[in-house]
Amino acid sequence: MTPTTPTNADGCPRVVLDAVVSRRTFETWIHDPPYEREIDRWPMNEERYAWPGQYKDIAVQLAWDAWRESANGDLSHRGKPHSI
Numbered sequence: 248m249t250p251t252t253p254t255n256a257d258g259c260p261r262v263v264l265d266a267v268v269s270r271r272t273f274e275t276w277i278h279d280p281p282y283e284r285e286i287d288r289w290p291m292n293e294e295r296y297a298w299p300g301q302y303k304d305i306a307v308q309l310a311w312d313a314w315r316e317s318a319n320g321d322l323s324h325r326g327k328p329h330s331i
Contacts, residue, residue: 273314
């Protein structure tokens with residue numbers, strides 16, 4: 248590990264996947280059985296669409312966001328255990 252290797256909140260090296268491969272793999276996974284979700288995205292036109300490039304199905308968008316974060320090892324946003 249080099250001094251410039253990004254780390255997550257736990258100090259572990261982050262694994263950054265190639266975006267194209269990761270999206271293609273994700274879309275195959277979410278579109279195939281048993282999920283069979285639509286993977287249509289809003290056009291990349293910020294003047295006409297509020298969410299350019301986002302998936303039209305919010306469940307697919309949320310799954311994509313979670314997929315990217317888990318693939319990058321970024322768990323810094325997770326909740327802390329509650330103390331009594």
